[in-house]
Every structure is written in structure tokens, then in C-alpha cells.
Amino acid sequence: MKLKEIMKQIDYTIIKGNDDLEIREIQYDSREVKKGDLFVCIEGYNTDGHKYIDSAVKNGASVVICGKDIENLPECTVIKVEDSRKVLALASANYYNRPADKLKVIGITGTNGKTTSTFMMKSILETAGYKVGLVGTIANYIGDKKIPSHRTTPESLELQKLFKEMVDAGVEYCVMEVSSHSLYLHRAYGVKFSQAIFTNLTRDHLDFHKTFENYYDAKLMLFKNTLNSIVNIDDEYGEKVYSDALGSKISYSIDKTSDLKGSDLHMHSRGVDFNITYDNQTEHINLNIPGKYNVMNALGSAGACLKEGISLKVVKQGLENMLCVPGRCEIVTKDYNLGYEVIVDYAHTPDGLENILKTAREFTKGRLISVFGCGGDRDNTKRPIMGKIGTELSDLAVITSDNPRTEDPMSIINEIITGVEKDNYTMVENRREAIKKAMEMAKKDDIIVVAGKGHEDYQVLKDKTIHFDEREIIAEIVKEL
Template sequence: MELTQLINSVSSIQITGNIQRKDVADIVYDSRKVQKNSVFVAVKGFNNDGHRFLQEAIAKGAIAVVVEDNEALPDDLITHSQIAKILVKDSRKALAELSKGFYKNPTSTLKLIGITGTNGKTTSAFILKNIFQSNGYKSGLIGTIANYIGTEKVDAKLTTPESNDLNKMFYEMIQSGCEFAVMEVSSHSLILNRVYGLDFKTAIFSNITSDHLDFHKSFDDYLKAKKILFDNLNNSSFAIINKDDKNSEQIVKDSKAEVFTYGISDGSDYKIKNIIYDLTGTDFTITYKKTDYKIHTSLIGVFNAYNAASAFAAAHCLGFSTEKIVKGIESTPQVPGRFEVLGKGMKKIIVDYSHTADSLEKALQAIREIVKDKKQVVTVFGCGGDRDKTKRAVMGKIASELSDKVFVTSDNPRTENPLSIIDDIKKGISKNNFELEENREEAIKKAIQSSNDSAVVLIAGKGHESYQEINGVRNHFSDQEVALKYLV
């Protein structure tokens, strides 16, 4: 696409310099990725400001630069370089607009489903993708564990990538024959305009509990961030919300979309009932317009009945028959690190991504419901560094009260002192049923080797992650691998 055509995609305040009649090679926000005829968008980040790298981008061959700080680049340098300078109010929105234009507005063709909420996004996304895939529709997925174009796996670094990466992936999905795409939509991405301008056909709200308060500062700000997804839906789209969450009505109060609800509450459009589960799976019923649909899934727990119900509702709104939806739910394989059960003997290990107070509580309540106080419950967990500190003591209290024994350890301490994080967690524990062990492998080893032969050991917090980040360095670490190493 020529620059002369591409600039029509962006809401600009002023364009100066030379708008060359050349094809644009790429849209980038990282100056290290600039190539000849790229458009460089200077974004103000948390650690770096892209405006500091404008001259580097020009030297590497940028055909145009996008800025929100007009003083960041002298006009005489623009004239001398014979490139265009595009002044905008918001560089992040401009990045999204340009990317959408450059990749030919891919979500106008793709049927895109967005899932937001504190917990359940990943599992719901995997279930939906499997519904589509098992019924012959090639589909893509963007999320925490990985990104997929059909069955091709692409490693994920962010729950929701930047807008240029998103639009590129959606374009590649279309090129490879995908008709549907499912994506996890994080609160960060909504505030930072990473999903700005995307055409969501359906949006799902799973739940909201306290999280990311290091970023959002207050629960109200966190709620407002989630709400953005539904505020931007058009009147031909669907909003699927968890009726049992007290904030669900607030989430959709300004949405133009047609709203459908799911949950155990009376009046839910897709009502969940008769939930029964053990360590082999979950049976439940969804009632829609007085018709019952009995479902079995290998995914375990009440929370997975909710995740499946949200996927059921979304797929149904998109025109799939109930028979095909049930088939897709029932054939969904284990989602990595989401209440994943390990062990063929009496002792069972459960690896789960539960890294919030609510998700940890729900995981332990599920285990307690299964074991009926007949088996020892042991928990290994820590909290991430450089993240919301308010949840640490709360999670310590939950783990202690719902476990027979707790090993408090490191998660991803990042740049924080691991012992300081552990001390914050300890402040919430009043029972004398815990042990502090900074080394995560050693904590897992102790939990497995010191527990009863029939115990259930929950290893919480990291789930699918294959690394542990300490002082900015990611070293290989897998809870699953370590657990199996000592489960003999």
C-alpha cells in the first residue's frame, strides 16, 4: 500500500514533509525493527519513549514518522530527510489505525470473538476454538499460552499483543483460510488501545475480581477498563455476560450489542445446573429456552462449567447448532496449566495458573469438594514480583485456611526480593500450617515428598509457564516437569 493511501487511515492533526508515492514496507513502534520504507510510530511507553528514537528510525530508512510530541523532531530534519511527519493526538490509536489500514481491515472479514475478565479467559478461548475447529471451521487464537493460526502455534509474549502485531496475525489468519478468531482481551490492552478499531462480532465477560491494581490503581478503574470492550460493540454484535457476577450489568450498561446471560442464577438465558465433578472431569446441564443440554467435559470444576457455558452461548449466538456445540465442548482437550491433573497413582498433583485471590480460592474449594476431607490437601504457591501487592496477604490467608499444609515460595519475583514477597504473603496467615521455602523446586519437592500417599498437591500460580523470571532473567522452569521429577 502506498504511503499516500495509507495516511488516509489515521486521524492526524498535521502532516508535514514529503509524502512519497512509495509502498510502505511495515508499520513498527520498535526502532530496532525499522527497515527501508517503514512507517515508525513513536509511542510513549512506561520505560521508554519512542520519540527518543526518531532519528535512529529515519537513519534506518523510515519513510514516515508518527508523533504526538511535535517538538521531538525538528522540521528542518524532516525536510532534509525528505520524509513525512504525521502529528497525532494519540500515537497508540494512530498505530492501531495505520495497522488496520495497512493489513486491509482484517477483522471486517474475520469473525472475531473477544473474551475479557479476571479469570477463565484462556480456557473459554480454547473451548471456543475447539468448537469451531471440530466442526470444520479453521480458526485462530490469541492468548496467554500461545497464539494459533489454525493448528500452527506461535509463541505468545503478551496476553494481547500490540495493535500492529494483532492486525498482522488476523491478516495471516485470513490468508491461511481462517473464518473465526478467538482472543483474550486484557484490561491493559483496552486501556493502551491495542484492540482499538477491531471489529468484534461477539464479546464475553467472564468475571471480575481484584487484580492488576499495580496498573489500574483502583478496582473501579479496572472495571472501567474491561467495560471498554463492550462500549465499542456495534448493534449487530453479541455481548455474553456472567449473570452471577454482580458487575455484569455495569459492564454492558452502555453497550449497543444484543446481550445474553449465562450462570446458575434464575433468569439466565443459558442456565447452568446439576454440576458434578471429580478428578476425571465435570458433568453439568445447560438449559436454554426450556430445553436441557447435558454435557460432559474432561475439564474439572464449577469454574470450567462456567467457561464452557460462556463458549456455548457465544457459539450459539454465532449460529452453531446445540449438537455441534456440545460435541466441541466435550472434545476439548486439557488446557495446559489450567487445573491440570498429574499422577497415575493415588497421589495427585494439580498444576494451575491461579495467581489471583479469587482463582486460588476457587481452585482450593474445588479440591476440597472433591476430596471431602478424606485426603490431605497441600498447596505450593507464591506471588509475582513488581505486581499488585494488595493480594499477597489475602492469598496467604486463603491458602492457609483451605489447605492442610502450605509451602510459600517464589513465583516470578522479577526485580523484587523474593523474601520480601514471601514476607508479604506470610502477613495474611494466622494458622501454624505453613513453611517458607524461597526455592520453588525445593518447595515442590518438599510438598510432594512430605505429603501423604493419597494427598492432593496444588501447585499454583504459574500454570503453563516454562520459565521463572528472577532479576530480569528468564530461566527455564516448568511446574509440570518438576512435579513429575519428584512424583515417583
């Protein structure tokens, strides 16, 4: 494709060369550049693409797009833009023939609930007869085809390529998790959303956003670029989002008065029954995932689909068709007659840990045992908060390592226990041994919640990443015990 076509409707200044060039591919990683490629310099969290211009040109880049002044111009066409991240998103869309314009894109953001909600929406839309794509934390999907996911929301170049593959495969709807990082870094810039859902906002990612106000402002960007907003007004920040959002909007809740209402909740160990009311119609839902917070996820998902013209009866069928989401309140001991259950859950924030433990408490006949830690190189202010929550809401707690990354695991654990006020905990640094310890302590009718990693099948240590799938580990421990 010609460079001028890739740069269509983008403001740019040619510093050197011309825009009448044939471009092979777009790259933002200099190591991926080949002869005839366009290299876009973007600033990342840890590095800056402008540092790798020489490397990109050496590898064959015929064009460099930069957002900063360059002292020594390379031997290729050089283009200056105001914001290279936004330009990467728009140029990638042009390169792939604007695929998002051919899809109905539904975005969901919030601290917790994004993954479960995308799976719920996928199920509802497929029940309604649509072919659906999904972009998210666990994996990306094109219909039934599963594609590995490396981050919640891909970089804009990969995202536009994924949209193109969806269009080519006949996908009509794309439901996607939209993280605060991706909004701030403009990964979904230029994508017009049909619906946008707000789940909740609690403490997370302050290592990146620095302040809670910045975190909120990043989330709000989605609701200024959508035709319709679906907002949880039971959440304190949801009311603010509802006020600040542009375009049409509907509210959902359990506790407050709203457009879309959940009521008459009945919890049990394998799910929750509730009524859903919208536009003077009510349906009874038998959801196969337990927890009040999953009723909230179901309401938000239902709201987006209802606004797309899907009937409440089909919404009911779609929600009831979904059996589970990997690593989200997932009971992994169903096939064993242990007398107790082990649940794995991705909860890695104070709010997430509180939700899963309160949910598990509702169907625990014996004792509730928790296994949890906190990740390294992330917001450390939440560690004592999670220590307090984990021990307050559990009968017994095993505090352990999560993904320590470059930090010392015991230092993280020691920060966690600064918030602990009870003496019902033990510390076991090795996560596998911590899970084994909990299972050794378990008695009939107990529930063990292993929180923090959920669907992840790895653990990030200081010098390496190891295979670590908690389902496999629990199965191994069952044999050992």
C-alpha cells in the same frame, strides 16, 4: 504501499514532507526500523517512543508519526496525530488490507477464565466444521499451527499481521483473549467484534490501572465495540457490565435467573457433569475439566457459539471433545502411581487461587496441600489476601517464590504471610524445593495444587530468566523420591 493508503480514513497533519511515499513496513520499535519504514512513536508502560525518533531515522525511517510536538524535526516526513496508539492500530489494519473485516472475531475478557474459554470456543467451532484461529496467553493458533505468544493480546501491529495470516490460511473465526491492558492501550482498536464475553472481575493489575474503577472501565471498552455481549451475571460486576453494554446481549449463570443456565452440577476429580439450558432446550454435558468456575467458562463459550447459530447439540459435542487446557487445573501425575495427585494451575490472583483450591477440595479424599507465591513488580496489595486464602483453604501450605522479577523473593513471601492466620504453612524460597517439600509431605489420597505459573516454562529472576517447566520438575522429583 503508499503512505496515503496506510493513512486512509485517519485524521493527520503533515508537519514536514508529503504522504505520497512508498512505505516498506510499519514499525514501533526503533531497533527494528530499516530503510523506507514508517516509525510510529507510541508511549509504553515503561518508555516513550518519541525518545527514539533519532535512532529510528538513523536506521532508515522515511516517515515518523508522532503524538507530541517535536522540537527538532528530523530529516524525513513527519506526521502529527492526536493518538498515536489508535493510529498504529488503524494504520496496521490498512497495511494488511483490513484482515479483521474478513473474520468473525470473538473476544473474551475478565480477570480469570479467558484462556480456558478460548480453547472451549475453538473446540466448539471446530466441531461445527469451521477453521479457527486463537489469540491468547499460552500460544496463538492458526488452525492446528501453534505460534509462540509473548503477551495475552499482541500489540496492534502484530495482531493485524496475525489476522492477515489467519485470513490467508482460510480461517473463518478468530477467538481471542482481550486483556484490560490491551483495551486501555488500544491494541484491538478498530476491530469490530462479533461476540464479546465477560467472565468475571476480581482484584488484579492495579499496579497498572491504579484503581478498580479504571480496571472496570478498561474491560467495558470491549462491550461498547461488539455486536453482541455474553455476560456472567453471577459475578457482581457482570450485572453492571450487562447494564452498561451496548448492542444486544444475553446473560449466563448458575445461581441466578438468566438466558443461558447451568444446573445440576456433579463434581469429580477428572471433570464435572451439568445441564445446560437455552431457549427451552437442555443438554447434559460431561466436561473433562473439573470445577464450578469451568462450568461458568463453558456457559460463556457456549453462549457466544449459540449466538453464532451453532446448535446446542454441537455445543455439547465441542465441549466434551476438549480434554484439557495446559496449566489450567492440569493433573500432571496421571502416568505415575504415587497414591496422590499433583495439579498445576495458573491461578495467580486471590479469586483464581480460591477457585482452584475450592475445586480441588471437592475431590480431595485426603489432605489438600498448596504451593503458591506472588509475582514481583506487580500489585502487592493482593499478597496478604492470597496468604489468607491459601492457608485457609489448604490443610498444608508451602509458600514460595513465583516470578520475583526485581524484588527480593523473601520480601514478597513475608508480605504474603502478613495475611496468614493459621500455623499450617512453611516457607521455602526456592520454588523447585518448595514443590519437592510438598511431594515429600504427601500421603495416600492427598492432592497437591501448585499454583501461579501453570503453562509457563520459565521463571523471571532479578538478573535473568531461567527455564522452569513445572511438569518437567515434577517428573524429575518423582524419580528422586
